[in-house]
Amino acid sequence: MPAPRLPDGLVAFVKRDCPTCALVAPVLVELAAERALSVYSQDDASFPEGVEVLDDTDLEASWHHGIEAVPTLLRVEDGVEKERAVGWHRAEWKALCGVPELGAGLPEFRPGCGSLSVDPDRALELAVRFGATSLRSRRVELASREDEFEAMFARGWSDGLPLVPPSEERVLAMLEGTSRAPDEVVAIVPPDLVECSVEKVAINAVMAGCLPEYLPVVLAALEAACTDAFNVHGLLATTMPAGPVIVVNGPIRRAIGMNSGRNVFGQGNRANMTIGRALQLVVRNVGGGRPGDVDRATHGNPGKLSFCFAEDEEGSPWEPLSVSLGAAPGTSTVTLFPGEGPRCVVDQLSRDPESLARSFAVNLRTLHHPKLVLAFDAILAVGPEHARVFRQAGWSRERLLGRLHELLQIPGRELVRGAGGIAEGLPEGVADATLPKFRPGGILLVHCGGEAGLFSAIIGGWAGGSIGSQPVLREVRT
């Protein structure tokens, strides 16, 4: 939208709600008698009295001409601004107007007030109204009688829950959450293998219910998900129930108020719930991955709406998951894991680490099937009351993982087809071998959960390693 042409002569911008403008109102009347003067009023077209006022309550002239404070006085020739005075400063005004005397009885100087056209509450609305945004996405106009929430369902944008309407203002506000340019490509998103811009991520983050400060986490999660190692394409397409699980580490957890404590995998925390949802909406809407279409899960799991949580680093006996995967301490990261729903490990009696490790092992052994090994990774989410047992005994992360590896060596004769009267199992050739349940690095240890309850949790993985998906760590950039 082009800027409205300014009238020649002197041009003043004022608002009634500004004491300095009220102070200079008589000066404007004085000037109008001697010079060509146009006065734009931002909040009240009847102010100031005694001069002809141009109504700028829609702020079009103020916005286009970059008025930052009122009063602002301009000198305009042939529609072009030649001079500008901001606030009331007698000497400046006299020089600009070319008059020997002005505003007798007024103080020499008074600063002005903020212009309504730069009011933070209105800045985005005005940028949208005057077409100043660089957003490139297609505009979808809703008809007057169309319910906007129903319209989003009807267009297939929803995961089954209501969405926040992605208006231009909300998307611009979301983009304030990152320093990255809206047109920067974040990832190639499967299954359609589409280049996805920061802007498209922001639109889907708005719909998911994110706050702008969550956006860097969503962007990092998307980058990690769309690597060949994580293979979100296969994870989407699989008949198994897994979906992307996001573990957040580092200072950003607290900065955006994530939950790592009570009900950590459950409902109730906006950041946890909406970051995971935003990732899934990008896969759905940008990548084109939809349930029943490319997503062929037999059962799926409720975490495919959103499964995102933070590690309780402060209460942990161990270094954070991110550090164990190679991140520098103190950096904010996401770790993507291909996971199904969490399952509880109850052990209310073990008070020594060996006993508790054995409890973990017998539960981990059953993952997906007790007779299948080396096929799936797992997150072992140790609750604070269980972690206390290892802390008190001085067991490091490596020691616990090493012990689990020892305890999860399984005789091949228990694994072969037919063993235990169960057809499922491994070929007869492994009968004399001993096989580990998990590949090296196949258990990811995370500390999280509420302070009460002698419980931990297992999040089972999908086809692990290079044939399927590997956990991927990504630093969160602002």
Add this chain to the structure above:
Amino acid sequence: MTRVLLDPSSELSPTSRPRLPRLDSVDGRRVGLLDISKPRGDLFLDRLEQRLRERGAEVLRFRKPTFTKPAPLDLRQEIASRCDAVIEALAD
């Protein structure tokens, strides 16, 4: 009142591409068999190869590195350039 939302999708209008004409006979044609690396896919494809050869087809065998990922571009191009038709086989 008109409200404007931003399109969250890839904005790709799906272009439908016509299928290549079906071969009227496999006799003397080169047929690719793509094993997707799922268990026992080879059993199924061995049988298909046998039946195709009985009908006079030349058979080339291909294999994806893993069933969880799309076939690599090089492999797709090789199949497209060397074969008149391809059969991609599931298994389990």
